[in-house]
Amino acid sequence: MKFRHLLQVNAMNWTSFDTWIVIAGSLCALACALPGCFLVLRKMSMMGDAISHAVLPGLAVAFMVTGSRTSSAMFIGAAMGGVVTSVFTQWISKFGNVDRGAAMGIVFTTMFALGLILIVQAADHVDLDPGCVLYGAIELTPLDLVTIGGYQIPRTVIVVGAVMLLNLIVIVAFFKELKLSAFDAPLSDTLGFSSRFLHYLLMTMVAVTTVAAFEAVGSIIVIAMLIVPPATALLLTRRLVLVMLLSALVSILAATLGHVGALTVPRWFGFETTSTSGMMATAAGFLFSLAWLFSPSDGLVARWIGRHRDR
Amino acid sequence: MLMMVSSAMAQEAARDQRALTHSQIEWPSTTDVWEVATLRNYNTRLVVLSTSLLGIAAGLVGSFLLLRKRSLMGDALSHATLPGIGIAFAVMVAAGGTGKSLPGLLIGATISGVLGLLVMLAIRNTTRLRDDVAMGLVLSVFFGAGVAVLGVVQSIPEASAAGLERFIYGKTASVIKTDFYLISGVAAIIVIFSVVLRKEFTLLCFDEGFASSQGWPVLALDVALLGLVTAVTVIGLQTVGLILIIAFLITPPTAARFWTHSLPKMIILSALFGGMSGWLGASISALLARMPAGAVIVLVAGTVFLVSMIFAPERGVLPRWLRHRNLRREVNRQHLLRGAYEILEHEARSSGSDGSVINLPFSRSALLSKRTWSSRELGRILSTERAMGHIEHLDHAMLRLSEAGFGKAARITRNHRLWELYLVTHADIAPSHVDRDADMVEHVLEADLVRQLEEELRARDSWTPVPESPHEIPSPSAG
Numbered sequence: 001m002k003f004r005h006l007l008q009v010n011a012m013n014w015t016s017f018d019t020w021i022v023i024a025g026s027l028c029a030l031a032c033a034l035p036g037c038f039l040v041l042r043k044m045s046m047m048g049d050a051i052s053h054a055v056l057p058g059l060a061v062a063f064m065v066t067g068s069r070t071s072s073a074m075f076i077g078a079a080m081g082g083v084v085t086s087v088f089t090q091w092i093s094k095f096g097n098v099d100r101g102a103a104m105g106i107v108f109t110t111m112f113a114l115g116l117i118l119i120v121q122a123a124d125h126v127d128l129d130p131g132c133v134l135y136g137a138i139e140l141t142p143l144d145l146v147t148i149g150g151y152q153i154p155r156t157v158i159v160v161g162a163v164m165l166l167n168l169i170v171i172v173a174f175f176k177e178l179k180l181s182a183f184d185a186p187l188s189d190t191l192g193f194s195s196r197f198l199h200y201l202l203m204t205m206v207a208v209t210t211v212a213a214f215e216a217v218g219s220i221i222v223i224a225m226l227i228v229p230p231a232t233a234l235l236l237t238r239r240l241v242l243v244m245l246l247s248a249l250v251s252i253l254a255a256t257l258g259h260v261g262a263l264t265v266p267r268w269f270g271f272e273t274t275s276t277s278g279m280m281a282t283a284a285g286f287l288f289s290l291a292w293l294f295s296p297s298d299g300l301v302a303r304w305i306g307r308h309r310d311r
Numbered sequence: 312m313l314m315m316v317s318s319a320m321a322q323e324a325a326r327d328q329r330a331l332t333h334s335q336i337e338w339p340s341t342t343d344v345w346e347v348a349t350l351r352n353y354n355t356r357l358v359v360l361s362t363s364l365l366g367i368a369a370g371l372v373g374s375f376l377l378l379r380k381r382s383l384m385g386d387a388l389s390h391a392t393l394p395g396i397g398i399a400f401a402v403m404v405a406a407g408g409t410g411k412s413l414p415g416l417l418i419g420a421t422i423s424g425v426l427g428l429l430v431m432l433a434i435r436n437t438t439r440l441r442d443d444v445a446m447g448l449v450l451s452v453f454f455g456a457g458v459a460v461l462g463v464v465q466s467i468p469e470a471s472a473a474g475l476e477r478f479i480y481g482k483t484a485s486v487i488k489t490d491f492y493l494i495s496g497v498a499a500i501i502v503i504f505s506v507v508l509r510k511e512f513t514l515l516c517f518d519e520g521f522a523s524s525q526g527w528p529v530l531a532l533d534v535a536l537l538g539l540v541t542a543v544t545v546i547g548l549q550t551v552g553l554i555l556i557i558a559f560l561i562t563p564p565t566a567a568r569f570w571t572h573s574l575p576k577m578i579i580l581s582a583l584f585g586g587m588s589g590w591l592g593a594s595i596s597a598l599l600a601r602m603p604a605g606a607v608i609v610l611v612a613g614t615v616f617l618v619s620m621i622f623a624p625e626r627g628v629l630p631r632w633l634r635h636r637n638l639r640r641e642v643n644r645q646h647l648l649r650g651a652y653e654i655l656e657h658e659a660r661s662s663g664s665d666g667s668v669i670n671l672p673f674s675r676s677a678l679l680s681k682r683t684w685s686s687r688e689l690g691r692i693l694s695t696e697r698a699m700g701h702i703e704h705l706d707h708a709m710l711r712l713s714e715a716g717f718g719k720a721a722r723i724t725r726n727h728r729l730w731e732l733y734l735v736t737h738a739d740i741a742p743s744h745v746d747r748d749a750d751m752v753e754h755v756l757e758a759d760l761v762r763q764l765e766e767e768l769r770a771r772d773s774w775t776p777v778p779e780s781p782h783e784i785p786s787p788s789a790g
Contacts (some may be wrong), residue, residue, distance in 0.1 A: 046443055272466050
């Protein structure tokens with residue numbers, strides 16, 4: 001665990017390392033929160049979880065075929081895993097008349113099991129560790145630098161930033177259509193914006209984001225950031241544009257708080273630092289609970305006051 | 312970590328590639344298979360029995376979960392147990408133990424799992440957010456917190472905390488005797504509870520509103536069901552791991568659903584499938600090297616599901632498709648014969664004789680214009696009808712009904728007309744609309760119903776062997 005040692009040295013004072021980690025985390029959180037808003041509105045919040053587990057066999061096969069761990073092969077393998085999950089879930093629930101949730105659960109657990117076996121069978125002394133997929137290695141971000149225009153920028157930041165931009169462009173381009181099909185799919189169909197096309201567009205976006213992000217920062221951040229910031233924003237406002245802006249804000253805040261928390265919180269109990277990605281998810285949960293309690297319109301406190309004033 | 316190893320592993324990857332092609336799966340000898348199948352080996356016996364029991368318990372509870380459309384709740388629940396495991400470990404170490412006691416860790420898992428459930432229910436009941444958001448939120452935040460806690464705990468010196476990882480992916484081979492007693496005891500309690508409460512749970516699944524209006528304690532039942540789910544999840548953590556235990560809760564009941572429409576049968580089948588997956592999966596994993604039991608179990612369950620989904624006679628995809636295709640073909644053949652009969656009827660009427668329908672040759676193109684089928688479709692239907700001896704080809708363009716075919720055509724047309732008349736007189740459907748409505752039902756009219764319709768209409772003094780159509784039939788050439 002080389003990177004833990006590095007962190008111990010740097011934990012006391014904030015360095016450019018920490019800044020890069022926060023930037024990578026924020027970009028990733030943003031990249032997830034944008035499509036996440038539509039995922040939540042379409043009642044498909046669990047899709048991120050399913051896809052992030054189901055990429056495992058794709059990774060294993062990509063590794064076995066190419067025999068290397070180059071990012072591009074892994075990316076293709078994982079993306080195919082994601083698309084397969086989405087398509088199989090659709091088929092099973094459509095042709096088999098199975099509840100969507102159950103179909104999703106069956107597909108992703110089977111894929112994950114297949115991935116585990118492939119990894120153990122083919123590469124049992126190579127650490128294509130399933131753990132890496134889940135926790136990620138955001139702490140390693142500043143170690144892998146690429147020079148662009150004279151600046152040294154972590155590769156992760158570039159990858160995640162590109163995905164974030166891509167998501168932003170797609171959402172801005174299709175905003176009207178996505179909005180319509182999220183709220184009224186039949187109307188969207190009759191107006192000629194196929195809600196099925198938009199469904200697969202969204203699924204592809206989620207799959208690409210998951211895959212690009214898991215290597216860099218771990219699936220846990222992805223799953224959390226797809227759901228928690230939009231859910232938080234939905235408690236604060238009912239206008240879609242505001243929901244998206246707010247969830248962007250929440251995601252950046254959660255990433256920052258998460259890293260600071262990873263450095264400081266364990267010290268309160270006399271421990272060293274802990275996993276940044278885990279803490280980023282926890283921080284997002286913390287922000288959600290704040291909105292849950294204190295939202296002016298929907299918060300528990302506001303409701304309680306409202307009830308007592310009426311009496 | 313992926314990146315770190317990627318640079319250092321170039322040669323090693325090449326070696327793996329070789330290893331991959333060289334190391335085939337070593338197939339076990341028959342004596343090995345016999346030993347595992349008869350549970351001779353003490354360790355195998357414990358593992359196989361405990362996974363089978365777990366499978367049975369999960370199959371039972373999962374059935375109710377599936378019917379409540381809450382399959383993924385098990386997913387959220389199992390992820391939510393992670394922080395509890397880490398904290399329980401830290402607490403036990405702080406109290407001076409090794410932190411490895413399974414019951415202690417499972418108590419921690421239960422507490423945080425229940426906490427996750429409560430948060431889920433609270434989010435659903437106090438906000439506008441829906442079920443799936445509540446599940447995803449609890450899942451990711453709790454799991455994230457769990458990862459963070461494990462990250463801390465692993466720095467405790469005593470922690471050969473690698474032991475904690477087994478709860479994520481499962482480590483079936485590590486089942487020891489006391490674990491076995493724990494698992495089988497809890498599984499037995501789960502089975503007893505779900506059998507005793509099956510009626511109440513059924514009511515809860517199918518009609519919650521009715522249950523509460525009848526005075527059943529719906530909330531308490533809901534909590535009881537979720538409690539059972541929690542119990543299954545927690546005892547499954549060690550053997551199959553927190554990600555794959557979800558499959559145990561979802562896959563067997565969904566597979567069982569394809570085989571039957573009756574709930575008791577479905578529950579029994581689901582328990583059977585669960586137990587079987589556990590048994591087979593654990594046995595295979597014991598026989599073959601490098602086969603993690605949890606994953607093999609899930610794959611066995613997945614195979615059972617796939618076979619059920621495709622082949623189950625009751626609701627399987629293939630039988631349903633075949634039934635649908637047969638019905639469609641039957642309908643097409645009936646349309647063909649009725650079309651032919653109506654052509655003959657039209658000719659009989661226009662020829663100005665006494666109006667009785669005689670079996671004359673008629674042209675293929677007249678038949679083609681009766682309905683919207685394409686020439687190729689018509690050709691396919693005609694060839695099956697000819698094979699059944701209902702239709703004879705005179706030459707390329709002319710056809711004739713056989714004696715049997717003429718009789719059948721008359722009967723089919725009569726059924727159609729009877730049904731139309733019934734709809735017009737009894738169901739107040741306008742004569743101009745009746746054709747389509749009759750079309751949808753007539754092919755499934757049973758002999759009993761036809762007799763009844765005949766009697767009805769005979770009483771109304773409008774009965775003839777083949778009654779007149781209540782609406783105008785477009786002449787063949789018009790189409």
